[in-house]
Amino acid sequence: ARAPEHPYPAALEQVLAAATLMDGGWVLAGDSAGAGLALAAAFRLRDAGQPLPRAMVLSSPWLDLTMSHPELMPNRHIDVMLGTDRLADYAADYAGGADLRDPGISPAFGDPSGLPPMIVTLGGAELMQWEIRDWAVRCHEAGTTCELIEVPGAIHDFAMARPLFPEAREVFPRLAAFAAPQ
Numbered sequence: 001a002r003a004p005e006h007p008y009p010a011a012l013e014q015v016l017a018a019a020t021l022m023d024g025g026w027v028l029a030g031d032s033a034g035a036g037l038a039l040a041a042a043f044r045l046r047d048a049g050q051p052l053p054r055a056m057v058l059s060s061p062w063l064d065l066t067m068s069h070p071e072l073m074p075n076r077h078i079d080v081m082l083g084t085d086r087l088a089d090y091a092a093d094y095a096g097g098a099d100l101r102d103p104g105i106s107p108a109f110g111d112p113s114g115l116p117p118m119i120v121t122l123g124g125a126e127l128m129q130w131e132i133r134d135w136a137v138r139c140h141e142a143g144t145t146c147e148l149i150e151v152p153g154a155i156h157d158f159a160m161a162r163p164l165f166p167e168a169r170e171v172f173p174r175l176a177a178f179a180a181p182q
Contacts, residue, residue: 001013001014003090003093003096004093004094007093007094007095007096007098008094008096008098008102008105009098009104011037011094012037012040012044015037015040015041016041016044016045019041019050022051023051025054025181026053027054027055027057027179028042028053028056028057028116029056029057029059029179030057030058030061031059031060031061031157031159031160032061033062033090035060035061035062036061036065036106036107038061039056039063039107039115040103040105040107040110042056042115042116043103043104043107043110043111043115044104046115052116053116054116054117055116055179056118056119057118057119057175058118058120058121059121059157059159059160059175060121060123060126060128060132060156060158061107061128061132062128063106063128063135064106064108064109064131065095065100065106066101066106067084067088067091069130069131070130071130072127072131075130076127078127079125079155080125080155081156081157082126082127082156084127087127091105108131108134108135111142112135112138112139112144113143115139115144117145117146117147118144119147119149119175119178120132120149121148121149121150121151121158121159121175122151123151123153123154123155123157123158124150124151124152126155126156126157127156129150132148147178149171149174149175151171154167158171159175
């Protein structure tokens, strides 16, 4: 389901439906808005007492669709891929009128307690960097494992573009090892 034709919670419900079919040690992964969706799904699974993935792999997660982090607007020109006006439109389309502060929409407002271990990438030239760093701190404070891989100067979602960026080729093996069965 894609917004705006199918706004929140349509995509979340699809992820949750797929998660109920999983058995064994599965991994939940996503990039950008999909990484935020993965966290929202993990919140719902945890809160419902359903089985959680054994790990999460999140590339440049968009965690705060309100775009209210105090560092974001003063630094909005650092990101060559994403603009705040376009992101605001995407957020409104996805939310479909629902409160952007709902953790199912903006995981930055959710509680990381009890979530599975996660590895998170962020580029030093992306708009989401401050909310991602704050998320990692909150995870550590809650006792949730959150390994943060920060690459200075890298753009949003660099880790998913292995053919294009040497940084992605360097980081990807760490993501794969984190996701591999133990």
